[in-house]
Amino acid sequence: MNMSLRERKKQRTRQALIDAAGRLFDEQGYEATTVEQIAAAADVSTRTFFTYFRHKADVLYANSFERIDVGVRVIGSRQPGERPVQLLARAFDEMLAESWEMGLTAGLVGEAFKLPIHSHRASVDRSDTRLERLAAALVSACDIDRLTAYSMVAAAIGAVSGAAAVAMGEGRTDEEVLAETARACRRALAGFDS
Template identity: 40%
Template sequence: MPPSVLRDRKRERTRRALLEAAAELFETRGYDETTVADIAAAADVGTRTFFNYFGSKEELLFPESDDRVRAAVAAIASRRPGERPVEVVLRALRAAGDNPGEHLIDDLSPRIAALRAEVSRTVPSVSGRAAHAQLVTQREIARQLHVAFPAELDEVGAAALVGAVVGAVSGALTVLFQQPLVGVEDGERLHRLMHEATSRVLQPWLSPHRVEAVG
């Protein structure tokens, strides 16, 4: 096996170990009470190694933001014949949330998403990071949506549509995460509930036969 492949696999194992250690510590000890040194020790690496992968503790909750944007843009580019703009937006947002880079397309992704939503409500520094990440993603989705539907949406209309959809989804998920029956430990169930919530909220905007198709 080429040395480059072995290095990539080792980096991926270390990256995942750091994410898993952080998720475990955030859940059991709390975000504020967990330090970078704690996470590195739990992953059996040094603090310097941690910073080779993540620039800060907040960055652990927002992995591969560029990949999320690319996933959303790809969803818009692959729009289906007759698909309405709102349907494309929903698919784009789901692509951004479900495909945060090759590193997390597995059982860890919903767990990190749940932690991000929980910590973003309670820790100001993370709230700011979450708001910025969401704004960057919204702007790019709106820009691409205008390009995809120039006859239907100008730049303002595209931004308004994306903002309305994101607001509706964010509101639904805020209530969802406040319910005691939803916990970060059951990633698969949480992922399903998130999809159900977004589909329910957006159902009035979607064609009946397409609600399931965008899931």
């Protein structure tokens, strides 16, 4: 980890923004918090916020995007003979494990799942979405058609999000939430093991 001063500063600012956003979202809710407030709390200009995150909502997913990397990596490490369903389930397990480990606040995750997030003006770079990246990885790793791959990943994401939202909404413990999401994921995938 030999970062240049520049690099370190960038990381620090980025983290400051994430922390500030997390704190403010928890305190006032997502909608009630403005980018201006986040930037002020992180001691940078509003304009600078947008050099780190394309959209206000992206700060919520900041770590989520890194989690996707984990999933893509798992998919890339497919064992010979491993079936797509198993592989994808394994990828989700790793991603979910990561999620809790890196101490996302419930507030952050909760908001993230709650939001039917969209994009305002942003011309939505599809290749950057969770679905796209995981499905693409699955297609390259296995002998599977795009349609099936996308359906599988989308079903899994849906199940996981739905389960997590309800479980967290009901105030379950982290362990329970983790267990329930993993279970929902497997159930959603089961039928694709044709």
